[in-house]
Amino acid sequence: MGRRIRITVPGEPGAKGSVRACVVGGSARTYKDAKTRKAMDRIQDAAVRAMEDAGANPLQGPVAVTLRAYRAKGRPASKVGKQRAEDGLVRPVTKPDVDNYSKAALDSMNGVCYRDDAQVVRLVVEKWYSERPRTEIEVEEWVP
Numbered sequence: 001m002g003r004r005i006r007i008t009v010p011g012e013p014g015a016k017g018s019v020r021a022c023v024v025g026g027s028a029r030t031y032k033d034a035k036t037r038k039a040m041d042r043i044q045d046a047a048v049r050a051m052e053d054a055g056a057n058p059l060q061g062p063v064a065v066t067l068r069a070y071r072a073k074g075r076p077a078s079k080v081g082k083q084r085a086e087d088g089l090v091r092p093v094t095k096p097d098v099d100n101y102s103k104a105a106l107d108s109m110n111g112v113c114y115r116d117d118a119q120v121v122r123l124v125v126e127k128w129y130s131e132r133p134r135t136e137i138e139v140e141e142w143v144p
Contacts, residue, residue: 002141005054005113009046009135013069014039015096016104036104043108043135051112059114062142064122069101070130085129098125105137113139 017036021028032040051058071092075085084090102125106117114120121142 002143003056003059004138004140005047005050005056005059007043007046007050007109007113007135007137007139009043009137010133011042012073012133013071013096013101013135014042014104015100016040016107017100040104040108043105043137044112047109047112047137058112059119059139059141061119062121063114063119064124064140064142065102065106065120066124066138067102067105068126068128068136069098070128070132070134070136072129072131072133075129075131082131086131088128090129092127092129098127101125101127101135105135109137109139 014036016039017033019030019032021030023029074092074094076082076090081090102123106120106123110117
């Protein structure tokens with residue numbers, strides 16, 4: 001692999017919700033709900049900071065993305081259950097789906113980490129539990 005950008009977005013991971021539609025002046029318009037907009041703004045802000053800290057420009061060629069969503073919500077309540085979750089032995093099997101986490105992240109990083117998310121040739125997405133909720137994203141140049 002080539003250059004690598006590491007991004008950490010603090011707080012409960014955000015996922016992309018369904019596109020909403022309404023009729024305004026006789027024509028249909030689509031929009032993102034406020035929760036999705038807020039999640040995507042948080043990801044984009046963290047990506048901009050990471051790129052600035054790295055002194056990097058958007059990657060130009062194929063890229064590989066690894067995303068890990070660490071959730072606090074839904075963690076087991078017992079002490080043993082919490083420890084098993086922290087050790088990765090219990091994983092979230094609830095909504096949001098991993099593809100909705102990836103849609104939010106990939107779209108938010110367009111024009112920041114890469115020109116367009118069509119450049120992503122490899123994608124790994126995982127859901128974990130953690131006492132410290134966050135989203136960790138690695139974007140790296142894909143080199144054959």
